[in-house]
Amino acid sequence: MNMKIKLSITLISLLAVLQVSCQQVDPKKSKTITNIAPLEVVSSDGFKRAYFASGCFWCVEAIYQSLNGVDSVISGYSGGYVENPSYKAVCNGTTGHAEVTQISYAPNVISFKELLEVFWQVHDPTTLNQQGNDFGTQYRSVIYYHNDEQKRQAEFYMSQLDQADAFKNQIVTEITKFDAFYVAEEYHQNYFQNNAELSYCQFVVKPKYEKFKKAFSTKLKNH
Numbered sequence: 001m002n003m004k005i006k007l008s009i010t011l012i013s014l015l016a017v018l019q020v021s022c023q024q025v026d027p028k029k030s031k032t033i034t035n036i037a038p039l040e041v042v043s044s045d046g047f048k049r050a051y052f053a054s055g056c057f058w059c060v061e062a063i064y065q066s067l068n069g070v071d072s073v074i075s076g077y078s079g080g081y082v083e084n085p086s087y088k089a090v091c092n093g094t095t096g097h098a099e100v101t102q103i104s105y106a107p108n109v110i111s112f113k114e115l116l117e118v119f120w121q122v123h124d125p126t127t128l129n130q131q132g133n134d135f136g137t138q139y140r141s142v143i144y145y146h147n148d149e150q151k152r153q154a155e156f157y158m159s160q161l162d163q164a165d166a167f168k169n170q171i172v173t174e175i176t177k178f179d180a181f182y183v184a185e186e187y188h189q190n191y192f193q194n195n196a197e198l199s200y201c202q203f204v205v206k207p208k209y210e211k212f213k214k215a216f217s218t219k220l221k222n223h
Helices: 003-014 057-065 087-091 112-121 148-163 199-215
Strands: 048-054 070-078 098-105 141-145 174-177
Touching: 048 112, 057 070, 057 098, 057 112, 057 199, 098 141, 112 148, 141 148, 148 174
Parallel strands: 141 174
Antiparallel strands: 048 098, 048 141, 070 098
């Protein structure tokens, strides 16, 4: 299928604007988990790491957790200038951080290129500092690369989307060298699994998650 047509069909179903904001949820208070140091692209357990920012990490976490070959997904913060930032500070825009997911994956099962395919199709990379009704620099679109190969793949994929006019507006995704990742507070982890009944999960995460599953049915665990 023509790349432009394929992407357009998927994006039309995935980029519906929903009238609930991530920051409207009033989560219980919790201290930040101890920061983990920046990781190499290949860790000691054999899994590779990818770091993406593409809106509220509650949505992104649920999506990548479902992919075959993904071992774990951790929500956190990257791209700022404050060590061990809190969720409140990040949402206030005082740290420079984006909401980021750390994805640990088995490269013999799923590739970085396939993770990029999901990245481009499950959020709108043309809205600056915004995803739906979530506004702020913490919701900006970013690919954090570890090495030249990850950078090359990210830039190539973006150029192909531009050439295919896959989006109506210009892509504003940042492709930035990875620096540090700070694990978010404990209550953010596995958020959709643990809070499926909350309004944001029902009206934002769940519809986006269900549309993702239909679009990537062959790449899901236990499909």
